Amino acid sequence: MARTRHERFDCSGGCPVEATLALIGGKWKGVILWHLLHGTMRFNEIRRRLSGVTQRMLTNQLRELEADGLIIRTVYPQVPPKVEYCLSEHGRSLEPVILALKAWGEANVLAPALPPVSSIKESMTSAAA
Amino acid sequence: MARTRHERFDCSGGCPVEATLALIGGKWKGVILWHLLHGTMRFNEIRRRLSGVTQRMLTNQLRELEADGLIIRTVYPQVPPKVEYCLSEHGRSLEPVILALKAWGEANVLAPALPPVSSIKESMTSAAA
DNA sequence: GTATATAGTATCAAAAAGGATACCGTAGCA
DNA sequence: TGCTACGGTATCCTTTTTGATACTATATAC
Numbered sequence: 001m002a003r004t005r006h007e008r009f010d011c012s013g014g015c016p017v018e019a020t021l022a023l024i025g026g027k028w029k030g031v032i033l034w035h036l037l038h039g040t041m042r043f044n045e046i047r048r049r050l051s052g053v054t055q056r057m058l059t060n061q062l063r064e065l066e067a068d069g070l071i072i073r074t075v076y077p078q079v080p081p082k083v084e085y086c087l088s089e090h091g092r093s094l095e096p097v098i099l100a101l102k103a104w105g106e107a108n109v110l111a112p113a114l115p116p117v118s119s120i121k122e123s124m125t126s127a128a129a
Numbered sequence: 130m131a132r133t134r135h136e137r138f139d140c141s142g143g144c145p146v147e148a149t150l151a152l153i154g155g156k157w158k159g160v161i162l163w164h165l166l167h168g169t170m171r172f173n174e175i176r177r178r179l180s181g182v183t184q185r186m187l188t189n190q191l192r193e194l195e196a197d198g199l200i201i202r203t204v205y206p207q208v209p210p211k212v213e214y215c216l217s218e219h220g221r222s223l224e225p226v227i228l229a230l231k232a233w234g235e236a237n238v239l240a241p242a243l244p245p246v247s248s249i250k251e252s253m254t255s256a257a258a
Numbered sequence: 259g260t261a262t263a264t265a266g267t268a269t270c271a272a273a274a275a276g277g278a279t280a281c282c283g284t285a286g287c288a
Numbered sequence: 289t290g291c292t293a294c295g296g297t298a299t300c301c302t303t304t305t306t307g308a309t310a311c312t313a314t315a316t317a318c
Contacts, residue, residue, distance in 0.1 A: 005169060016234025017159040021240070027276070032218040043295055054277060059296065065250045080294035093237060100147060100229040105145025106287050108222060109152070156306075172265055188266065208314050209264035252293060 020097065024070050028053055028061045033091065034098050036071060040086040072096065149226065155180055155207050157190045160221050162220065165200060169215040171214065 022031050028050055035041065035094050047058055062085060065071045070091035076082040087094075153159050157179055163173060164170065165179050176187055194200045198218035205211040216223075 007131075015160045015163070015167040016238060017163045017230045018156070018234075019240065020151075020230040020234035021154060021239040025150060027147075028148045031144045031252045034146045043299080047295095054279095055296065056278090056298090057276065060276090078294095080286090081296075083295060085285090090237065094233060095232050097226075097229045100226045101146045103145075104223060104226050105147075105149035108219065109145060109148040122310085173263080176265095182264065183309095184304065185268090185308090189306090206265090206266085209262095209316085210314090212264075212265060 008012070023070065026064065028057060029065060030098065030101060032058075032061060032065065033070065033087070033094060033106050036085060036087045036091070037095060037098060040084050043083050043085070046085065059093065062080060065091070134184060137157065152199065153223065153226070155190055155193070158194060159227065160229060161187075161190060161194065162199065162216070162223060163231060165214060165216045165220070166227060171256050172212050172214070175214065194220070 024033060031050060032046060035046060043058070043062075046062075047053060047055070050058065062071065062073065066073050069088055071085050072088045074084045076084070087129075104120075153162060159178060161175060164175060168250055170178075171189075172187070175191075176182060191200065191202065195202050200214050201217045201220075203215075205213070205228070221231045229253065
């Protein structure tokens with residue numbers, strides 16, 4: 001159920017890159033994992049931090065992360081329900097990856113106005129047209 | 130054209146994680162970048178390494194990477210055509226990220242038979258049912 | 259004269275991802 | 289008595305992504 005694209009890694013030679021991206025590449029997974037780096041959280045707690053996510057999506061993503069062994073879901077037999085999510089050991093091993101993603105994003109996406117590099121070689125391109 | 134999901138980063142507080150994933154998160158982008166870390170490559174050269182990719186997909190992904198300023202496309206006005214792709218400076222700055230993804234993938238996805246952690250808490254879960 | 263390699267486009271279709279909305283059952287609060 | 293919070297499901301729909309296939313132009317080799 002809801003297995004995304006984890007099953008097929010056909011890129012010969014080896015692309016652990018793809019394999020990893022398949023696990024954390026959903027729209028919300030990266031951020032969820034990043035938030036969970038800070039500690040255990042309840043469902044709605046996560047939801048509030050990911051403003052914009054729907055319940056269905058959040059449930060889906062959390063379930064996939066759980067199925068992939070990256071997070072641990074603990075439901076307390078209470079009413080109203082209380083469900084906690086935290087990183088598994090496996091998930092925590094992703095910390096350097098997440099932090100690398102975050103560091104690069106901070107340095108290269110949000111800060112600068114990245115100029116279109118596609119201007120220099122346009123002269124060559126137009127020569128072929 | 131072909132802008133994927135780069136435009137909207139609504140996850141408040143800041144998720145450079147998402148921002149980065151949006152750039153490298155396509156099905157092939159990560160691998161393409163990884164291959165380009167090794168040096169300049171021609172179109173079909175990349176294609177052969179990504180066995181399974183279609184021409185259309187490869188073109189798309191390369192165009193997006195170029196539009197995002199991560200790679201540089203150089204077309205030589207020859208016939209038959211010769212087009213080279215290489216990392217831009219911006220793209221090369223992704224090297225630690227790519228390597229982190231690769232390292233984790235090698236260590237955690239391909240090697241071990243990752244046991245389903247979802248067994249311990251099942252007792253609690255069933256108690257709620 | 260035909261085939262091949264090059265780097266693509268164009269068009270159509272399928273699959274996957276993501277989103278909107280409504281609903282559930284109970285506890286606690288007013 | 290009705291409201292809200294909790295952590296979801298179920299259903300339907302739209303958008304995005306991916307894939308299959310056919311087509312282009314020309315130089316070179318056969």
